[in-house]
Structures are given as structure tokens and as C-alpha cells.
Amino acid sequence: MSLNHFLENAMSEWMRVKGADSDVIFSSRVRIARNLAHIPFPMLSTASQSEEVIHLIEEALTKDDIPEILENAELIQMADLTDLQKRVLVEKHLISPHLAEESTSGAVLFSQDESVSIMVNEEDHIRIQCLFPGFQLEKAWKLASQIDDWLEKHVSFAFDEQCGYLTSCPTNVGTGIRASVMIHLPALALTQQLNRFIPAITQVGLAVRGIYGEGSEALGNLYQVSNQVTLGQSEEEIINKLQGVVRQMIDHEKQARERLLGMSPIQLEDRVTRSFGILAHARIIDSKEAMKRLSDVRLGIDLDLLTGVPSSVMNELMVLIQPGFLQQYAGEKLGAEERDIRRAELIRERLGMERD
Amino acid sequence: MSLLCPECGKRPATLHYTKIVNGEKTEAHLCEVCAQEKGEYMPGFDNGFSFHNLLSGLLNFDMVSSESPNIAQQKTMPRCATCGLTYNQFSKIGRFGCSDCFETFRDRLDPLLRRIHGSTAHQGKIPERTKGELKIRRDLEKLREQLARSVESEEFEEAAQLRDQIRSLQEQLSE
Numbered sequence: 001m002s003l004n005h006f007l008e009n010a011m012s013e014w015m016r017v018k019g020a021d022s023d024v025i026f027s028s029r030v031r032i033a034r035n036l037a038h039i040p041f042p043m044l045s046t047a048s049q050s051e052e053v054i055h056l057i058e059e060a061l062t063k064d065d066i067p068e069i070l071e072n073a074e075l076i077q078m079a080d081l082t083d084l085q086k087r088v089l090v091e092k093h094l095i096s097p098h099l100a101e102e103s104t105s106g107a108v109l110f111s112q113d114e115s116v117s118i119m120v121n122e123e124d125h126i127r128i129q130c131l132f133p134g135f136q137l138e139k140a141w142k143l144a145s146q147i148d149d150w151l152e153k154h155v156s157f158a159f160d161e162q163c164g165y166l167t168s169c170p171t172n173v174g175t176g177i178r179a180s181v182m183i184h185l186p187a188l189a190l191t192q193q194l195n196r197f198i199p200a201i202t203q204v205g206l207a208v209r210g211i212y213g214e215g216s217e218a219l220g221n222l223y224q225v226s227n228q229v230t231l232g233q234s235e236e237e238i239i240n241k242l243q244g245v246v247r248q249m250i251d252h253e254k255q256a257r258e259r260l261l262g263m264s265p266i267q268l269e270d271r272v273t274r275s276f277g278i279l280a281h282a283r284i285i286d287s288k289e290a291m292k293r294l295s296d297v298r299l300g301i302d303l304d305l306l307t308g309v310p311s312s313v314m315n316e317l318m319v320l321i322q323p324g325f326l327q328q329y330a331g332e333k334l335g336a337e338e339r340d341i342r343r344a345e346l347i348r349e350r351l352g353m354e355r356d
Numbered sequence: 357m358s359l360l361c362p363e364c365g366k367r368p369a370t371l372h373y374t375k376i377v378n379g380e381k382t383e384a385h386l387c388e389v390c391a392q393e394k395g396e397y398m399p400g401f402d403n404g405f406s407f408h409n410l411l412s413g414l415l416n417f418d419m420v421s422s423e424s425p426n427i428a429q430q431k432t433m434p435r436c437a438t439c440g441l442t443y444n445q446f447s448k449i450g451r452f453g454c455s456d457c458f459e460t461f462r463d464r465l466d467p468l469l470r471r472i473h474g475s476t477a478h479q480g481k482i483p484e485r486t487k488g489e490l491k492i493r494r495d496l497e498k499l500r501e502q503l504a505r506s507v508e509s510e511e512f513e514e515a516a517q518l519r520d521q522i523r524s525l526q527e528q529l530s531e
């Protein structure tokens with residue numbers, strides 16, 4: 001499988017296929033951190049030790065018992081990629097910013113459908129990530145665990161009876177699991193209920209942060225909800241708890257949508273169609289505005305206020321309009337203003353409104 | 357009934373959040389404008405402090421409390437024999453250097469892990485390999501006790517059998 005495949009298609013499987021509750025939950029992700037015993041963690045390992053880690057993973061990949069999903073997967077070295085290529089992979093959520101920016105001896109492998117990526121020499125030696133569309137945390141955990149079982153047959157993991165799986169950062173120690181969902185909360189944002197919600201979620205040991213945007217501005221009303229605690233609870237307990245809280249968030253968001261639709265239908269329709277009009281006709285648009293309009297349009301599609309636009313359009317566009325992808329598409333480096341022009345162009349094309 | 361922001365006394369306090377500084381929880385109530393000015397809150401949320409700041413806050417707390425009883429303790433600050441990381445360095449960067457750091461810093465880790473996770477004991481998955489070894493080690497312990505008893509009661513035939521079993525388990529472990 002060539003690297004170009006992963007770089008050129010904006011749409012990963014998780015964006016194209018609809019999962020359960022995909023009108024609110026765009027994706028579910030489980031990532032587990034593992035380290036090899038007897039080799040210092042990547043922060044302190046020497047070049048030859050890092051190579052050894054890569055070598056051990058490569059060797060495991062040649063074994064007959066390799067999980068079907070990883071057949072033909074190849075390790076890609078970060079050093080062989082340009083900064084722009086790395087950025088595109090980050091924008092597709094296939095690799096972490098840490099692997100792209102900080103790792104000197106990092107590598108990654110993807111399953112063909114991009115639902116699995118295994119990062120090597122990130123903050124930990126190994127990070128297994130499974131990403132599925134919609135609300136499918138359990139499925140993501142089962143697959144990650146299965147890959148973990150397979151890998152463990154061929155390499156020996158740093159494990160301690162008391163502390164569990166040993167990781168570079170104390171916040172990952174134990175299960176090494178980070179489970180998260182990408183959730184779209186336009187109605188809770190519109191009805192100004194998020195300020196009430198977010199502290200409550202933090203109180204039960206979960207973290208909420210914006211997915212796009214510098215610092216903490218949540219562009220496009222997209223949030224990531226994830227577990228914070230990794231020690232003292234089993235993986236299943238952690239997943240169940242996250243699932244329970246997310247389920248409540250889904251219900252509240254859906255109620256808020258119904259209420260908005262019931263109380264101010266014309267205002268809501270105006271907001272949706274106005275945003276659609278801007279996206280369909282603008283000649284210059286920055287990512288902040290684009291994300292805001294895309295959020296409105298997606299809400300309109302999910303509430304049947306807009307027809308004829310596939311709902312995956314926002315999932316796809318929110319990746320396509322990121323700076324890395326825009327430049328990958330243009331085949332050259334672009335300044336901020338040029339990006340805003342290209343972004344508007346791309347959105348118009350994608351919405352199929354250019355008829356001349 | 358909405359609470360007025362204690363900072364400006366004008367706008368309603370719409371943001372309520374918990375801050376943890378050096379392990380102490382404090383409740384804060386502010387209006388959006390004041391919260392933003394104080395840098396406590398950014399629109400969108402991410403309650404003003406990043407998790408890594410929080411983490412180094414927790415670690416600093418450890419350093420302060422271990423420094424105060426006597427300064428000489430600083431000099432005997434544990435250093436991991438495998439990767440060379442000292443506890444001091446660990447508390448600055450918030451990262452372990454290798455898996456042996458856990459053993460070296462074990463005494464100091466419990467309070468830290470408890471503050472982060474509310475627990476210090478792993479409850480999740482165990483690698484199959486470790487599971488097998490654990491079982492063998494526990495079986496060995498039992499067999500050795502039985503052996504001691506059978507020698508004591510001069511049941512030599514049984515003792516010989518137990519020795520064979522112990523030997524084969526030991527071989528499995530060293531494989």
C-alpha cells in the first residue's frame with residue numbers, strides 16, 4: 001500500500017461510513033500505550049535503541065499470525081516524510097502531533113482502511129490506535145486489544161504487577177488506554193448549555209476539549225471527550241463510564257435540537273440556509289468561519305432542513321480545509337490569504353454549486 | 357437565581373469550575389469577561405490550565421514537601437540506575453525515562469499516582485506472558501511449601517515427585 005493513498009484521500013473510512021448515532025458522534029477512538037521491556041523510553045533511548053524498537057515491530061509484522069487487518073501494512077519512517085506530508089497525516093487524525101513534530105526516530109503503520117494506526121517511538125515505544133465512525137467505542141477497544149494480544153506474543157512489554165503497563169507519562173500508567181469520541185454539539189452551544197455541561201463532565205474524571213483551533217477555541221462545535229484516569233479501573237470500566245456520559249450528552253444534544261426546532265423553526269432554518277449560502281458562494285473564507293458554517297450546515301442536514309447534501313460533507317470538508325490539506329492539494333506552499341481563497345474554492349466545488 | 361461575578365460585581369457568574377493547585381481544590385465562579393481577563397478561561401473551554409501544568413503542579417507539590425524536612429535529602433535524591441534520570445528531573449519534565457524508574461521512585465509514586473488516578477493499583481489487562489509467569493511463580497511457592505512439609509514428615513517418595521515438578525516449572529520459567 002503506497003503512502004500516497006494515505007496522503008491523497010481526505011476521506012478515511014471513518015468519515016465515509018455512517019456509524020451508530022453518527023448525527024452527533026462523528027468518530028470513536030481507542031488508543032493504547034505500550035513500551036518494550038529493557039529499552040529506555042523514546043525520550044531517552046539512543047538512536048540504535050530506537051532502531052531496535054522499529055526492528056522488533058518489523059519482525060513481528062512478518063509472522064504468520066498477524067491480524068488480518070494488518071496484512072500488507074508497512075512501517076513508514078517519519079524521517080522519510082516532508083513536514084507537509086506529516087501535517088496531512090495529523091489532519092486526518094492518523095498520527096499524533098507529537099509523532100509528527102517531536103519524534104526523531106518515529107515510524108507509523110496503517111491498516112488499508114485507515115481504521116488502525118500503530119505509532120512507533122512516539123512518547124511511548126508503541127501506540128496502537130483504532131478509529132471508527134460513529135459511536136463504536138467497544139468495537140475500537142476490542143480491535144486495539146486484539147492487536148495488543150498479537151504483538152505481545154512477539155515482543156515483551158514493560159509491565160509491573162502493581163502499576164500495570166508502564167508508560168513514559170504518569171497520566172497513562174496502568175491500562176495505557178485513552179478512549180475518546182468526537183462529538184458535534186451545535187444545539188447545546190446555541191442554547192448556551194455547554195458552560196454548564198463541561199464542568200460537570202470534568203468532575204466525573206473525563207476531559208473535554210475542542211478538536212480544531214489554536215489553544216482552546218472549539219471550532220465547528222466539535223469536541224473530544226475522553227477518559228483521564230488510566231489506573232485502578234479496568235479497560236471495560238473505563239469504556240463503560242465514558243459511554244454512559246457520552247450517551248447522556250447525545251440525549252441532551254438531541255433534546256436541544258428538538259427544542260430549537262420546535263421553538264424557533266424559521267430562525268433555525270434561516271441560520272442553516274444562510275450558512276449554506278455563504279459556503280456555496282463565498283470567494284474568501286478563513287477556517288474559523290468555514291468551520292462555523294459547516295457546523296450549521298451539518299445541523300441542518302441532520303434535522304432535514306437541508307436536503308440533497310450528503311451528511312458526510314462536513315466530515316470530509318473539515319479535513320480538506322485544514323492548512324496542510326489545502327497545500328497538499330495546491331501542490332505548493334500557500335500564504336494565509338491564498339489559503340482562504342483556495343478554501344472557499346474547494347468548498348464551492350465540493351458543494352457542487354459551481355455550474356458554469 | 358444567578359450569582360453575580362465576585363470579580364466585577366456586575367455581570368452574572370456563568371462559569372463555575374474547579375481548580376486544583378498543589379492538590380488543593382478550589383471552586384471559582386466568574387463571568388466570561390473577567391475569566392478571560394484573568395486567563396482562567398478561554399472561550400470554548402479548556403479550563404485555563406492545561407493538563408501538563410496541572411501535572412507539574414502535582415509534581416512540584418511533591419518536591420516541596422520532600423525538600424522541607426531536610427535539605428540533605430536532596431543530595432540522596434534517587435537516580436534510576438538504568439537510564440540515569442533523577443527524581444528531580446522526573447518532576448521537572450513529568451516523564452519517566454525507562455521502566456526501571458518505577459522501581460527506583462516507587463516510594464514517591466504512590467501519592468502522585470493517587471492524585472492523578474485516585475488509585476495506585478492496576479486493575480486492567482495483564483499480558484498473557486506475565487499471567488503465565490505469575491501462575492508458575494505462585495505454583496512454585498506452593499510446591500516448595502509442600503516439599504518442606506513432606507521432607508519433615510519423611511515422605512520421601514512424595515518429596516521426590518514434588519522435586520521433579522519444581523524442576524520442570526523452573527525450566528519453564530527460564531525458557
Ligand SMILES: [Zn+2]
Nearest residue numbers: 361364387390
Ligand atoms: Zn466579572
Ligand SMILES: [Zn+2]
Nearest residue numbers: 436439454457
Ligand atoms: Zn529509568
